[in-house]
Each structure stands twice: as C-alpha cells, then as structure tokens.
Amino acid sequence: MAKPVLRIVPLGGLGEIGKNMMAVEFGDDIVLIDGGLMFPEDEMLGIDLVIPDVSYLLDKAHKIRGWLITHGHEDHVGGLPYLLPQLDFPPLYGTKLTQGLIKVKLDEHHLIERTQLNVIQAGDSLNLGVFRVEFFQVCHSIPDSVGVAVHTPVGTIVHTGDFKLDHTPVDGKLTDFAKLAQLSSQGVLALFSDSTRVEVPGYTASEKTVSDTFDTVFSNAKGRIIVATFASLISRVQQVIDAAVKYERKVGVTGRSMENNVAMARQLGYLKVPDGAILPIDQLAKLPLEEIVIVTTGAQGEPGSALSRMANGDHRQVTIVQGDTVILSSSPIPGNEEAVTRNIDNLYKRGAIVLYHRLLPVHVSGHASQEEQKLMINLVKPRYFVPIHGEYHHLVLHGKLAESLGWPAENVLVDEDGDILEFTPDSGRINGRVQCGYVFVDGLGVGDIGSVVLRDRKHLAQDGILVAVIAIDRQTGRPTGLPDIISRGFVYQRESEELIEQARQVALDSLDHQKDHTADYGFIKNKMRDSLSHFLYERTKRRPMILPLVVEI
Ligand SMILES: [Zn+2]
Numbered sequence: 245m246a247k248p249v250l251r252i253v254p255l256g257g258l259g260e261i262g263k264n265m266m267a268v269e270f271g272d273d274i275v276l277i278d279g280g281l282m283f284p285e286d287e288m289l290g291i292d293l294v295i296p297d298v299s300y301l302l303d304k305a306h307k308i309r310g311w312l313i314t315h316g317h318e319d320h321v322g323g324l325p326y327l328l329p330q331l332d333f334p335p336l337y338g339t340k341l342t343q344g345l346i347k348v349k350l351d352e353h354h355l356i357e358r359t360q361l362n363v364i365q366a367g368d369s370l371n372l373g374v375f376r377v378e379f380f381q382v383c384h385s386i387p388d389s390v391g392v393a394v395h396t397p398v399g400t401i402v403h404t405g406d407f408k409l410d411h412t413p414v415d416g417k418l419t420d421f422a423k424l425a426q427l428s429s430q431g432v433l434a435l436f437s438d439s440t441r442v443e444v445p446g447y448t449a450s451e452k453t454v455s456d457t458f459d460t461v462f463s464n465a466k467g468r469i470i471v472a473t474f475a476s477l478i479s480r481v482q483q484v485i486d487a488a489v490k491y492e493r494k495v496g497v498t499g500r501s502m503e504n505n506v507a508m509a510r511q512l513g514y515l516k517v518p519d520g521a522i523l524p525i526d527q528l529a530k531l532p533l534e535e536i537v538i539v540t541t542g543a544q545g546e547p548g549s550a551l552s553r554m555a556n557g558d559h560r561q562v563t564i565v566q567g568d569t570v571i572l573s574s575s576p577i578p579g580n581e582e583a584v585t586r587n588i589d590n591l592y593k594r595g596a597i598v599l600y601h602r603l604l605p606v607h608v609s610g611h612a613s614q615e616e617q618k619l620m621i622n623l624v625k626p627r628y629f630v631p632i633h634g635e636y637h638h639l640v641l642h643g644k645l646a647e648s649l650g651w652p653a654e655n656v657l658v659d660e661d662g663d664i665l666e667f668t669p670d671s672g673r674i675n676g677r678v679q680c681g682y683v684f685v686d687g688l689g690v691g692d693i694g695s696v697v698l699r700d701r702k703h704l705a706q707d708g709i710l711v712a713v714i715a716i717d718r719q720t721g722r723p724t725g726l727p728d729i730i731s732r733g734f735v736y737q738r739e740s741e742e743l744i745e746q747a748r749q750v751a752l753d754s755l756d757h758q759k760d761h762t763a764d765y766g767f768i769k770n771k772m773r774d775s776l777s778h779f780l781y782e783r784t785k786r787r788p789m790i791l792p793l794v795v796e797i
C-alpha cells in the first residue's frame with residue numbers, strides 16, 4: 245500500500261511580500277491558510293491589485309474543508325473577495341476582529357450573504373476533514389492574530405502567520421509560548437515561519453516605543469495633530485486615542501476604510517474609547533486646534549486617500565494650516581516611497597510639521613527579527629523548517645538562520661510559490677510544481693489582463709504611440725495620398741514636423757509596389773507598421789507603438 249502523503253502547496257507569499265496563501269492537502273481533504281493580495285510592482289502598469297493564482301484548486305473546491313485566516317491584514321485577507329467565488333465559498337475560520345475586517349470587505353463586494361464566517365478564538369481546536377486544527381495567539385501589529393497548528397495523519401505542522409515576540413503589546417496579549425512548547429513536546433513535523441524581517445539582527449522594538457513617542461509629541465504639539473496610518477492597524481489607533489485622552493484632545497476619524505474599521509473595532513470591543521473621546525469631524529472643527537487629533541488613512545501616499553487629499557489641499561473637511569503636526573505612523577512599503585515623499589513635501593509647503601519613521605520612532609515593525617525567529621525555531625523544534633512570507637532572499641536567509649542553529653541543510657526546505665512540498669512519515673521534500681502565476685485585478689476585472697496587455701502598457705509608457713491613417717481608394721486599391729500621422733508621448737509633434745513629414749512619405753513609399761487592388765488591408769497595415777518602425781528607430785532609437793489604420797473611401 246502506498247504511504248500516506250501530505251502535500252503542502254504555497255500559492256502566494258513565498259518569493260514575494262504579499263498575497264499570502266497556502267493549501268494543506270491530504271487525500272480528499274484540503275484546508276487553506278490565508279488569502280491575501282499584493283499591491284502591484286512598478287512595472288505592472290495600471291494594475292490595481294495582484295491576487296494568488298488558484299488554478300490548482302479549481303477542480304478541488306469540493307475538497308476544501310475550511311479556510312483558516314491568521315489575521316486581518318490585506319496581504320492575508322485582501323484576496324478573499326476575488327478568491328471566494330472561484331472556490332465556491334469555503335467556510336472561513338478566523339478570530340472576531342479578523343472576521344470583522346473581512347466582513348467590512350465582503351460587504352463592499354456584496355458577497356457577505358454567500359460567505360460562512362466562523363468566529364474562533366486563540367486556543368480553539370476544531371476538526372476539518374482528516375485534520376485537527378488548533379489556533380494559538382501571536383503578537384503582531386494588529387490585535388487578535390493567531391498562528392495555526394494542523395495535525396495531519398503524517399504529523400503536525402505549525403504555521404506562525406505573521407508574528408513578533410512583543411513583551412509589552414498594546415492589548416497585553418502575548419505570543420502563546422506555552423502552546424508552542426506543548427506542540428513541540430508532542431513533536432512537530434514542519435514549522436512554517438515568518439521571514440519578512442530576517443535581515444534585521446536582534447529583537448523588534450515593542451509597540452510600547454510608539455506610545456512613548458506619541459506621548460512626547462502630544463505633550464509638545466501646539467496645534468492640531470494628524471496621525472496617518474494603515475486602516476487595519478487597530479492597535480495604533482488605540483495608542484492615538486490613549487494619548488489624546490491623556491492630553492485632553494478629542495479625536496476625529498477620516499478616510500472611508502479607517503472610519504469603517506474604527507466603527508467595527510469599537511463595536512466588537514477591540515478599541516477602548518471613553519465616552520465623547522471620538523467626535524464627528526464637523527463637531528471637532530468647532531474646537532480650538534490644540535484640542536484636536538485626526539486619525540486618517542494615507543500614510544503610504546495612496547492617491548485619493550484622505551492624507552493625500554489634505555496634502556493637495558483637496559480634502560472636504562480638513563485644511564492643513566500653519567502649526568499642524570502630521571505623524572506618518574508607518575514605514576513606506578517598497579514602491580510607495582515616492583508618493584510618500586511627495587505628500588511630505590506638500591504638507592510642509594502648507595505649513596505642517598511632518599514626523600515620519602526616519603525622524604522619530606513613530607512606527608515599529610510587526611515582524612520578528614533574527615533573535616525572535618531563532619527563538620521560534622528552537623521552541624518549536626520542528627523536523628523540517630520551511631521559511632514563508634518573504635522575497636526569495638528572505639527565505640534563503642531564514643533557512644540559513646535555521647542551519648546556524650543546527651538544523652541540517654536537507655531538513656530546511658526553501659520553497660517558492662507553486663512548489664509542492666511532500667511529506668511522508670519518513671521524508672520531506674519539494675516534489676513538482678503547480679501552475680502559480682500572478683492574477684491581476686484591474687478595475688473591476690479579475691484575471692482578464694494578461695502579460696500581453698501589460699507589455700503593451702509598458703511599451704506605451706516608454707515610447708509612446710504613433711497612429712498612421714491611410715486612405716485607400718476603393719476602386720483602384722491604391723492610396724489616395726500621404727497618410728496622416730498622429731503621435732502621443734513619442735516626440736513633441738510641433739518640433740518634429742520634419743520627422744513626421746518624412747515618416748508620412750516612408751509609409752506611403754512602402755506601399756509603392758502595391759498596385760494590385762486585391763491586396764488585403766492586413767497586408768497594407770503590416771507593411772506600413774514595419775517600414776515606420778524601422779525608419780523611426782533609425783532616426784530616434786525609440787520604438788513607439790505603431791497603429792496603422794486603413795480607411796476605405
Ligand atoms: Zn500582517
């Protein structure tokens with residue numbers, strides 16, 4: 245009889261920061277862990293979001309017993325509105341705050357009716373198919389985060405989710421060392437651990453250092469204070485409220501996702517707000533500036549966010565004035581630096597003082613640094629170690645870290661999205677691949693943007709476009725004159741009249757031996773495109789996108 249085989253397939257988050265997702269499969273049972281999104285990289289022009297490719301699961305949707313969600317950050321839940329319909333809405337399991345954040349999201353997509361949201365608590369255990377699943381508390385930059393242990397017929401796997409080992413977290417809830425030690429004593433087949441911050445030696449600073457900074461800033465600020473952060477950083481919002489209460493300021497909340505999340509977190513008891521501490525923005529505006537704090541979105545410079553609108557003097561309710569102090573309580577995600585810097589400049593121009601991570605500890609990471617990662621490995625003592633959540637070099641470095649603790653290289657499995665991990669009772673290895681690319685979400689469409697469209701957009705952005713319109717006499721099949729040429733983003737047309745005139749002639753000449761009126765228009769177009777492309781490259785060393793149009797008259 246064949247040995248039982250446990251297959252684990254990462255579908256996102258291994259080889260990139262973002263869109264975390266993993267499938268755990270044994271026989272006819274599958275559980276999924278997380279379903280995140282990723283913000284597009286610079287070369288993905290005009291793409292709004294990137295989500296995991298779930299092609300591998302499409303014909304297995306009926307085997308999915310549950311979808312375990314570790315916490316409410318976008319890179320763990322943001323893909324759900326797009327992925328749930330593709331996979332026939334498997335039941336979701338997450339903590340109260342995580343489910344609250346998912347619910348806000350699914351409401352926006354009108355999917356809430358069809359989704360089964362099961363609320364679990366850290367410490368809960370449940371059976372899903374052949375698997376027994378346990379959730380354990382971890383510290384992270386959002387409350388109510390958990391890691392998961394999945395007990396399978398082949399052995400137990402432990403998935404940390406995102407974690408840090410903060411001894412003074414805002415909500416006072418520590419990573420559950422006792423549970424990890426207990427799992428370890430029962431034997432752990434494989435540990436899947438967060439690699440995000442593997443390049444940083446030592447320990448990640450506690451959330452408490454941010455509270456200390458807020459304390460200093462709030463005690464010194466003369467005017468209004470505006471704090472921008474991620475809408476999902478509920479504990480950061482709590483820190484702002486605590487400081488505001490201490491220094492007798494009232495808090496206003498602006499930015500749609502921030503307003504929704506704050507309302508939800510208050511309702512579920514994750515934000516402790518004394519009566520009257522939060523006021524609607526229009527009431528807040530009646531107070532003296534030195535009694536006001538505004539919490540908002542846009543710390544990443546997102547265009548259209550509340551802070552970006554304030555920076556551009558375009559916010560309906562908040563106008564930046566001399567003496568405002570703006571705190572950007574996040575560090576820019578790679579790719580967002582430029583937008584963040586532009587906002588900082590614009591805020592300064594309007595008279596605000598801007599405090600950001602390079603000036604003051606206004607943000608700490610939610611991810612474990614090296615010493616914490618080592619502690620996790622030594623505590624869990626897995627047979628196999630699999631680095632997750634990171635770009636490829638993070639994964640390799642995290643693997644080396646495990647080796648430095650004495651794990652043999654053959655028991656460290658550096659896996660990438662789509663690489664199948666296979667475990668039997670006496671082996672663990674990478675064996676085979678599944679289809680696992682990027683799925684682009686562009687406006688309302690999911691997955692209808694392929695690499696050809698992206699290549700075209702890149703092409704257009706780099707070299708512009710040139711449209712050549714030629715009129716063909718229906719009777720003779722011959723051009724009636726020089727083609728018209730219109731260009732955008734290629735050359736400044738008025739200063740390049742000579743070039744354009746020559747191009748018109750080149751296009752016409754290319755059709756010179758085109759005497760036969762039966763020649764089809766596809767042929768004429770190709771001919772014009774080739775000759776123009778060749779001519780323009782010779783003259784400008786650029787390759788604009790060329791669109792030949794044939795008009796029959
Ligand atoms: Zn996270």
Ligand SMILES: [Zn+2]
Pocket residue numbers: 264317319320406633
């Ligand atoms: Zn994450």
